[in-house]
Amino acid sequence: xxxxxxxxxxxxxxxxxxxxxxxxxxxxxxxxxxxxxxxxxxxxxxxxxxxxxxxxxxxxxxxxxxxxxxxxxxxxxxxxxxxxxxxxxxxxxxxxxxxxxxxxxxxxxxxxxxx
Amino acid sequence: xxxxxxxxxxxxxxxxxxxxxxxxxxxxxxxxxxxxxxxxxxxxxxxxxxxxxxxxxxxxxxxxxxxxxxxxxxxxxxxxxxxxxxxxxxxxxxxxxxxxxxxxxxxxxxxxxxxxxxxxxxxxxxxxxxxxxxxxxxxxxxxxxxxxxxxxxxxxxxxxxxxxxxxxxxxxxxxxxxxxxxxxxxxxxxxxxxxxxxxxxxxxxxxxxxxxxxxxxxxxxxxxxxxxxxxxxxxxxxxxxxxxxxxxxxxxxxxxxxxxxxxxxxxxxxxxxxxxxxxxxxxxxxxxxxxxxxxxxxxxxxxxxxxxxxxxxxxxxxxxxxxxxxxxxxxxxxxxxxxxxxxxxxxxxxxxxxxxxxxxxxxxxxxxxxxxxxxxxxxxxxxxxxxxxxxxxxxxxxxxxxxxxxxxxxxxxxxxxxxxxxxxxxxxxxxxxxxxxxxxxxxxxxxxxxxxxxxxxxxxxxxxxxxxxxxxxxxxxxxxxxxxxxxxxxxxxxxxxxxxxxxxxxxxxxxxxxxxxxxxxxxxxxxxxxxxxxxxxxxxxxxxxxxxxxxxxxxxxxxxxxxxxxxxxxxxxxxxxxxxxxxxxxxxxxxxxxxxxxxxxxxxxxxxxxxxxxxxxxxxxxxxxxxxxxxxxxxxxxxxxxxxxxxxxxxxxxxxxxxxxxxxxxxxxxxxxxxxxxxxxxxxxxxxxxxxxxxxxxxxxxxxxxxxxxxxxxxxxxxxxxxxxxxxxxxxxxxxxxxxxxxxxxxxxxxxxxx
Numbered sequence: 001x002x003x004x005x006x007x008x009x010x011x012x013x014x015x016x017x018x019x020x021x022x023x024x025x026x027x028x029x030x031x032x033x034x035x036x037x038x039x040x041x042x043x044x045x046x047x048x049x050x051x052x053x054x055x056x057x058x059x060x061x062x063x064x065x066x067x068x069x070x071x072x073x074x075x076x077x078x079x080x081x082x083x084x085x086x087x088x089x090x091x092x093x094x095x096x097x098x099x100x101x102x103x104x105x106x107x108x109x110x111x112x113x114x115x
Numbered sequence: 116x117x118x119x120x121x122x123x124x125x126x127x128x129x130x131x132x133x134x135x136x137x138x139x140x141x142x143x144x145x146x147x148x149x150x151x152x153x154x155x156x157x158x159x160x161x162x163x164x165x166x167x168x169x170x171x172x173x174x175x176x177x178x179x180x181x182x183x184x185x186x187x188x189x190x191x192x193x194x195x196x197x198x199x200x201x202x203x204x205x206x207x208x209x210x211x212x213x214x215x216x217x218x219x220x221x222x223x224x225x226x227x228x229x230x231x232x233x234x235x236x237x238x239x240x241x242x243x244x245x246x247x248x249x250x251x252x253x254x255x256x257x258x259x260x261x262x263x264x265x266x267x268x269x270x271x272x273x274x275x276x277x278x279x280x281x282x283x284x285x286x287x288x289x290x291x292x293x294x295x296x297x298x299x300x301x302x303x304x305x306x307x308x309x310x311x312x313x314x315x316x317x318x319x320x321x322x323x324x325x326x327x328x329x330x331x332x333x334x335x336x337x338x339x340x341x342x343x344x345x346x347x348x349x350x351x352x353x354x355x356x357x358x359x360x361x362x363x364x365x366x367x368x369x370x371x372x373x374x375x376x377x378x379x380x381x382x383x384x385x386x387x388x389x390x391x392x393x394x395x396x397x398x399x400x401x402x403x404x405x406x407x408x409x410x411x412x413x414x415x416x417x418x419x420x421x422x423x424x425x426x427x428x429x430x431x432x433x434x435x436x437x438x439x440x441x442x443x444x445x446x447x448x449x450x451x452x453x454x455x456x457x458x459x460x461x462x463x464x465x466x467x468x469x470x471x472x473x474x475x476x477x478x479x480x481x482x483x484x485x486x487x488x489x490x491x492x493x494x495x496x497x498x499x500x501x502x503x504x505x506x507x508x509x510x511x512x513x514x515x516x517x518x519x520x521x522x523x524x525x526x527x528x529x530x531x532x533x534x535x536x537x538x539x540x541x542x543x544x545x546x547x548x549x550x551x552x553x554x555x556x557x558x559x560x561x562x563x564x565x566x567x568x569x570x571x572x573x574x575x576x577x578x579x580x581x582x583x584x585x586x587x588x589x590x591x592x593x594x595x596x597x598x599x600x601x602x603x604x605x606x607x608x609x610x611x612x613x614x615x616x617x618x619x620x621x622x623x624x625x626x627x628x629x630x631x632x633x634x635x636x637x638x639x640x641x642x643x644x645x646x647x648x649x650x651x652x653x654x655x656x657x658x659x660x661x662x663x664x665x666x667x668x669x670x671x672x673x674x675x676x677x678x679x680x681x682x683x684x685x686x687x688x689x690x691x692x693x694x695x696x697x698x699x700x701x702x703x704x705x706x707x708x709x710x711x712x713x714x715x716x717x718x719x720x721x722x723x724x725x726x727x728x729x730x731x732x733x734x735x736x737x738x739x740x741x742x743x744x745x746x747x748x749x750x751x752x753x754x755x756x757x758x759x760x761x762x763x764x765x766x767x768x769x770x771x772x773x774x775x776x777x778x779x780x781x782x783x784x785x786x787x788x789x790x791x792x793x794x795x796x797x798x799x800x801x802x803x804x805x806x807x808x809x810x811x812x813x814x815x816x817x818x819x820x821x822x823x824x825x826x827x828x829x830x831x832x833x834x835x836x837x838x839x840x841x842x843x844x845x846x847x848x849x850x851x852x853x854x855x856x857x858x859x860x861x862x863x864x865x866x867x868x869x870x
Binding site (some may be wrong): 054055056057058059062111112113114115 | 421422432472486510
């Protein structure tokens with residue numbers, strides 16, 4: 001807008017609004033033993049592969065992806081599938097643990113810690 | 116903790132503290148826990164009469180108690196009276212004698228006092244040619260320095276160690292050389308066995324720890340245990356080092372040098388990947404080797420590629436030897452004290468220290484406390500989710516970190532200590548592999564000094580430390596047994612010919628070791644031979660093939676080692692490095708085609724026996740003729756010609772069966788053409804001595820010469836022998852071999868031909 005013009009202001013041009021991307025980290029943690037795992041975020045497949053937990057860490061594989069706004073994280077292991085609604089602004093870290101043919105997903109705001 | 120301390124000074128300080136600990140500590144001299152050993156003079160296994168099978172007696176026998184004094188025997192008998200049954204109930208082994216086990220060295224680890232005693236005794240008995248036997252027993256005190264216990268673990272579980280209970284008596288002393296432990300092994304249907312072990316160390320195993328740090332990391336190798344207010348009220352205030360932690364776990368820890376590693380070794384992203392750490396380990400660790408050893412390396416770096424969420428890792432889980440390298444990331448979450456912590460600097464130092472001990476615990480094959488039941492534990496284990504151990508994450512327990520450290524004594528759990536101290540050492544030792552693969556003859560506990568030295572070699576130069584053999588070329592070793600003493604020794608002249616007394620191990624890189632065995636055993640009349648001081652006897656050994664198959668066939672690198680049983684001892688040779696080359700480009704197709712028929716049991720047998728005229732082995736002879744004709748320039752062709760010619764050097768007894776199935780032995784003359792062909796090879800080849808070896812060349816020359824003389828060809832025989840003699844002399848072959856050719860020459864006379 002040009003300052004100093006008399007009268008009313010010129011109409012503002014439309015400004016495209018962009019929603020920022022957030023990074024989402026999904027850790028496949030304990031209980032994986034050469035298992036075929038599929039990870040989907042917001043219906044988009046972000047990982048497919050065979051993973052095994054490194055016992056000295058308790059971590060099998062890490063998937064990092066960018067996501068816009070809250071999204072559904074789905075982890076599939078054989079016949080077991082678990083989904084979780086995640087707000088990447090609040091809980092950008094999701095941990096998946098396998099055991100007994102089932103999966104458990106857990107979100108948190110801090111990175112998962114390993115030693 | 117001052118984070119700017121010079122790291123090298125830190126290592127020196129650790130060493131000095133360790134040395135001070137090792138000096139006069141009076142109460143330690145009255146403790147009996149530690150490593151004890153017993154060395155056995157090997158005797159051949161001999162069956163003993165088997166006891167009549169009967170139910171295992173609950174009461175100890177007179178044999179078991181007779182070695183104790185009256186009061187001790189009464190107390191042991193009372194302790195075992197009505198024993199409900201041991202975890203591994205003994206049972207008689209019917210039907211066959213139980214041999215006295217041929218153990219060459221035995222050691223026990225008595226764990227009844229000192230730091231975190233486990234009331235356990237374990238033992239390892241080393242047997243020549245077989246894996247060691249490992250056993251573990253829990254102990255109950257009977258009276259001072261006397262325990263009884265049941266054997267609950269055996270590996271392998273075989274009849275060489277049938278015992279089910281032990282009676283242990285320790286004899287402490289202020290003087291280490293007088294300390295001993297006597298163990299009576301009983302039960303399992305076997306006669307009891309009593310062994311006295313002498314003190315070796317108050318530690319169960321040694322371990323060498325080496326620490327390096329990246330320039331931008333802050334290593335912590337010791338802490339003040341009372342620096343942080345959140346701690347058990349009973350925790351002693353002391354300066355605790357990483358080596359102290361492992362010494363209290365039962366390891367004699369020595370600390371190695373401390374390098375400062377350039378940060379750029381982490382690559383442009385300044386964080387470390389597992390591969391980069393592995394490269395750094397190979398570069399900076401002074402003890403790096405692809406073999407098991409009680410040694411590990413710890414790197415202090417700033418961050419891993421996984422970011423601040425990874426506080427440390429035992430990264431060495433690739434390649435054939437795992438668990439030798441660990442890392443601590445001082446820029447990770449372990450350096451971020453909670454905002455409410457009353458002593459952030461002490462919190463950080465404690466976490467870095469804790470993480471170092473935790474990762475090093477993984478190098479000893481310890482799992483996380485909550486994972487004990489997973490994988491393949493050495494014994495059934497239960498998880499210890501609430502354990503106050505280095506192997507549990509402090510934030511995983513109920514109440515989190517504050518609850519953990521309020522109750523943490525800077526130690527490993529009893530279950531973990533039991534494993535580290537008493538599990539078969541191959542489960543614990545860093546980088547361990549299967550028996551022999553990296554141990555050679557070490558486990559047999561061979562006599563460190565001997566009056567003899569056994570040398571194995573080949574009569575050719577080594578390239579890059581390995582003697583090279585052509586593809587298809589048989590490998591013939593030279594054995595030399597030398598008298599190292601200052602007095603003459605009288606030995607059987609056939610000592611090196613008695614191949615059943617040789618243990619020959621051939622190992623190809625990356626493959627399990629294999630034992631060579633002879634195709635035949637020879638019953639030889641004993642003949643004495645005096646070996647003067649410094650003198651030696653020589654023999655050859657064709658080691659390429661065993662009755663079970665070819666040991667040296669595929670291209671690659673090999674190691675060979677030999678042990679000779681002599682006067683109740685094992686005399687072990689040097690380790691000989693060899694290389695089998697791939698097929699030569701010019702004749703690759705021919706060599707690989709012939710190899711399909713060459714590397715067979717039949718051809719191996721023919722070569723081992725220096726030829727045959729036996730009809731069932733005609734195909735093997737055809738293959739050797741193929742080698743001699745199509746690969747005439749090769750060294751394999753020399754051996755083929757030898758095998759084809761040797762049976763023709765003298766009349767050969769052949770079994771003939773006629774149409775009426777009547778069998779008779781017929782003496783047939785040798786085929787002159789084959790001998791002539793070999794004579795031509797001897798005249799033209801310049802590599803005879805290299806491929807046949809001096810010993811065999813001398814022998815074959817003698818056979819060829821006498822065959823020629825038998826045909827009246829004295830001049831040819833003499834010329835052949837003289838050529839070989841010159842070859843041996845030019846190569847500075849041992850004098851006794853040249854002398855043998857001289858003796859052969861002297862016998863090549865027209866009179867001998869007439870005979």
